[in-house]
Amino acid sequence: MTRKESAFMSVNQRLDSKQPPKSLLICGGHVIDPANGVDGPADVFIRDGKIAAVAPKLKEKAERTIEAKGLIVAPGFIDLHVHLREPGQAYKETIATGTAAAAKGGFTSVCAMPNTQPVNDSVETTRWMQSPERGALVNVFPIAAATLGSQGEKLTDFYALREAGAVAVSDDGRPILDDQIMREALEAAKRTGFPVIQHAEDTRVTAGTQMNYGAVSLRLGLRGMPAEAEAAIVRRDIELARKTGAHIHVAHISTAAAVEEVRRGKREGVRVSCEVTPHHFSLTEEAVAGYDTRYKMNPPLRSQEDREAMLMALEDGTIDAIATDHAPHAHHEKMVEFDRAAFDITGLETALGLGISELHEKRGIPLQRVVELLTANPGRILSLGGRGQLSAGAPADVTIFDPKRKWTFDWKESRSKSKNTPFGGWKLTGKAMVSIVGGRLVYEAAK
Amino acid sequence: MNQPARGSLLGLENLTTKEISSILQEARKMKRGKVKPVLSGKRVVLLFYESSTRTRVSFEFAAKALGATTALVSASASSIEKGESLIDTGYTVTSLGAQAIVIRHPSSGAPYMLARHVPVPVINAGDGMHEHPSQGLLDAYTILEHKKTLKGLRVAMIGDIFHSRVVRSDVHLLSKFGSKVVLCGPPELVPDISATLAPGVTVTRDLEEALTGTDVVIALRIQKERLAGLQLSLGDYIERYQLRPERLKAAKKDAIVMHPGPIIRGLEVTSEVADGPNSVIREQVRNGVAVRMAILARALA
Numbered sequence A: 001m002t003r004k005e006s007a008f009m010s011v012n013q014r015l016d017s018k019q020p021p022k023s024l025l026i027c028g029g030h031v032i033d034p035a036n037g038v039d040g041p042a043d044v045f046i047r048d049g050k051i052a053a054v055a056p057k058l059k060e061k062a063e064r065t066i067e068a069k070g071l072i073v074a075p076g077f078i079d080l081h082v083h084l085r086e087p088g089q090a091y092k093e094t095i096a097t098g099t100a101a102a103a104k105g106g107f108t109s110v111c112a113m114p115n116t117q118p119v120n121d122s123v124e125t126t127r128w129m130q131s132p133e134r135g136a137l138v139n140v141f142p143i144a145a146a147t148l149g150s151q152g153e154k155l156t157d158f159y160a161l162r163e164a165g166a167v168a169v170s171d172d173g174r175p176i177l178d179d180q181i182m183r184e185a186l187e188a189a190k191r192t193g194f195p196v197i198q199h200a201e202d203t204r205v206t207a208g209t210q211m212n213y214g215a216v217s218l219r220l221g222l223r224g225m226p227a228e229a230e231a232a233i234v235r236r237d238i239e240l241a242r243k244t245g246a247h248i249h250v251a252h253i254s255t256a257a258a259v260e261e262v263r264r265g266k267r268e269g270v271r272v273s274c275e276v277t278p279h280h281f282s283l284t285e286e287a288v289a290g291y292d293t294r295y296k297m298n299p300p301l302r303s304q305e306d307r308e309a310m311l312m313a314l315e316d317g318t319i320d321a322i323a324t325d326h327a328p329h330a331h332h333e334k335m336v337e338f339d340r341a342a343f344d345i346t347g348l349e350t351a352l353g354l355g356i357s358e359l360h361e362k363r364g365i366p367l368q369r370v371v372e373l374l375t376a377n378p379g380r381i382l383s384l385g386g387r388g389q390l391s392a393g394a395p396a397d398v399t400i401f402d403p404k405r406k407w408t409f410d411w412k413e414s415r416s417k418s419k420n421t422p423f424g425g426w427k428l429t430g431k432a433m434v435s436i437v438g439g440r441l442v443y444e445a446a447k
Numbered sequence B: 001m002n003q004p005a006r007g008s009l010l011g012l013e014n015l016t017t018k019e020i021s022s023i024l025q026e027a028r029k030m031k032r033g034k035v036k037p038v039l040s041g042k043r044v045v046l047l048f049y050e051s052s053t054r055t056r057v058s059f060e061f062a063a064k065a066l067g068a069t070t071a072l073v074s075a076s077a078s079s080i081e082k083g084e085s086l087i088d089t090g091y092t093v094t095s096l097g098a099q100a101i102v103i104r105h106p107s108s109g110a111p112y113m114l115a116r117h118v119p120v121p122v123i124n125a126g127d128g129m130h131e132h133p134s135q136g137l138l139d140a141y142t143i144l145e146h147k148k149t150l151k152g153l154r155v156a157m158i159g160d161i162f163h164s165r166v167v168r169s170d171v172h173l174l175s176k177f178g179s180k181v182v183l184c185g186p187p188e189l190v191p192d193i194s195a196t197l198a199p200g201v202t203v204t205r206d207l208e209e210a211l212t213g214t215d216v217v218i219a220l221r222i223q224k225e226r227l228a229g230l231q232l233s234l235g236d237y238i239e240r241y242q243l244r245p246e247r248l249k250a251a252k253k254d255a256i257v258m259h260p261g262p263i264i265r266g267l268e269v270t271s272e273v274a275d276g277p278n279s280v281i282r283e284q285v286r287n288g289v290a291v292r293m294a295i296l297a298r299a300l301a
Helices: A003-017 A095-105 A123-130 A158-163 A179-192 A215-220 A228-244 A256-267 A278-282 A285-290 A304-316 A351-361 A367-374 A376-381 B017-032 B054-065 B086-095 B110-115 B133-146 B165-176 B192-196 B207-211 B234-241 B281-300
Strands: A023-027 A030-033 A038-041 A043-047 A050-055 A064-067 A072-075 A077-082 A107-112 A139-144 A168-170 A196-198 A248-250 A272-276 A398-408 A427-437 A440-444 B043-048 B069-074 B100-105 B122-127 B154-158 B180-184 B201-204 B216-219 B256-258
Touching: A030 A367, A072 A367, A077 A095, A077 A351, A077 A376, A095 A107, A095 A427, A095 A440, A107 A398, A107 A427, A123 A139, A123 A158, A158 A179, A168 A179, A179 A196, A179 A228, A196 A228, A215 A285, A215 B192, A228 A248, A228 A256, A228 A272, A256 A272, A256 A304, A272 A278, A272 A304, A272 A376, A278 A304, A278 A351, A304 A367, A351 A367, A351 A398, A351 A427, A367 A376, B017 B133, B017 B165, B017 B281, B043 B054, B043 B086, B054 B069, B054 B100, B054 B122, B054 B133, B054 B281, B069 B086, B086 B100, B086 B110, B100 B110, B100 B281, B110 B122, B122 B133, B122 B281, B133 B165, B133 B256, B133 B281, B154 B165, B154 B207, B165 B180, B180 B207, B192 B201, B256 B281
Parallel strands: A023 A064, A030 A072, A077 A107, A107 A139, A139 A168, A168 A196, A196 A248, A248 A272, B043 B069, B043 B100, B100 B122, B154 B180, B154 B216, B180 B201, B216 B256
Antiparallel strands: A023 A043, A030 A038, A043 A050, A072 A398, A398 A427, A427 A440
16 A cells, blocks of 8 residues: 555545534535525535535534535535446546545545446446445446447346446447447336436547547547547437437537537427536647647547537536546556557546636636536436435535635645546636535545 | 657657758758768667668668767567557666667657657657658758749649648648648548648649649658558549659649659559659658758757
8 A cells, every 4th residue: 555545545534433423514605506596695404414404594503513604515516427447447446536536526426437347237236336345435326338248239237227226327438329229228218217328429430539530630640530420429319319208318528519419409308418528618629739648538629619619508508517527547558659548537626626717717607507517417317316406305415615716736636546637737716625425524625 | 747858859840940941951061061970979769660761771871970879679679569668668768878769650649758758859750640850851951952942832742641741741841931732632631621731731632733833743652551441442543643744744844753752653653753854752862861960960969
């Protein structure tokens, strides 16, 4: 165990060794709870791990009180899209380290993609991921594979997976291309009562590609993924969702063309939702110019027009949620030639800061909307036991953040096992101060 | 992660016209005058991850002509084959005393990656489909032996633009000096967005249009090894784009014909053109040594 890991463990043990307080009062803060239309000064009273009351100047006596003056008190953030790498790739991340990073970033629930080793296509793996032995610091909701081994051929047992705790199905990085299989997946998902999440990429045309297709990829001599490879799958999936009445959720949407498909689908009443990552609303393909592999992602960083379309869609409600696509990779998997490097970046600890800096500060999107994208909306897309809101009786998952706190992200201090992020050294506004999961404090920032 | 060491040559896109002119001027001195052993006692490693004849031999001759010691590391006969990473290989050769690294690599951007991690100058001898700066410089050098200036010159580049690192280097250089570059070939090899490569670049599908009134014709090899997935009929290509004597008549009388090599005779050019009176292909190869001497002197002297 390295020194860094042991320091991290001591934090965990300190948190775990204490029984959660039977009652907790968060007082003096400004509550933003979009699901309940609350945006104003209020106290939050928690009892037995549930939200008991949200109102100004509560008189309840609590075992512990948290002073939240000048801070925003929000429902615990929900990340619809993370890779926790367990089982099978603990050298990149474990459920314990990934959820520790989540807690530090203000996320109290994370939905874990199934591209583990083995692929999470079974009740056993789904249960294993949620077992207390994994040492998760926040709620982990597995997203199971839609097809066995994510091979795109035979559907998994959606009903059994749901009973085991899965909240959706997806073949993530290996999108379902076959129309008939996708249709069957949507029909089965509708019967089961959850969505199919699709990583929209026509991998038949993107083999060997390294970045977005366009003038920049041409100049850099890198093979490019055309925007149409995303839009075509989104279009197909929306058509199938229309025909089946099922819910399709588009993972990490990145192109103007695909966003337009979702906008049209929504207008026409199709059950379609989508998420965007902080990097797709913060960065463009120009960042790839130095062949720095920290900017290598899938979907790739897109053009400025695409980024602009993401911002517009965040404003007008076409995009429902911010999801990180937190994807840890070991140092040696990124420190190679660009076309050999692993795709994607970590993101749990920078999402809130980027959301506030890029969306609220620079773009003027109301803070309430940013919170909605991290709480109420993802909580509505998946059934997560009433999370994403501070309703009485809901699980007491709460994130307290300072919307004005200026800080510099230091990747060396990341709690993730991997450090593959391009945001090291970025000056951000907005930082999680306290994360509470089921009434238990799982993260408290140094004052 | 650091800045590349001084004297590195990673590409022509970010070089100024002044820097380019100074390399070309130095090359002229190298070609004309007596060469002094300015690199005496220096150690240069030639790191070749991809096959090469011209570039490798000319860098080696250039280094030796200036008094440097060279060592060749090729991917198929080194620890690279055993899985040593590019950066570790860079650490190894610099620990062994390499004072400059010349690198040829099939991955675009590999020299940039290496240059951020080693303390010595890195010279890009061709990276994937990205740049081939020493070739771009020797092409400019050769053109300037036949034409007074690059400004206003009409240059037609024919063939596999998309996969060519020579094109990217040539286009950046020629555009900086005010030449008018016409890129010509089928859409599979010359996507429309090729015109965005640099200012003053246009695209045409019509060979006659590209050649009409041109001062310089640069033919390019069809890179079969990089054609993955393209539906391209070589027969159609030859029919429409092969450089033949009768087609060349559209160009200016004193137009020069160039080719970065290797030439596939009977495909992009016929032998009559490659060996014809307008061809300066062998001069290009010859000039490669002087230009690479200038590049090495800039890196190390």
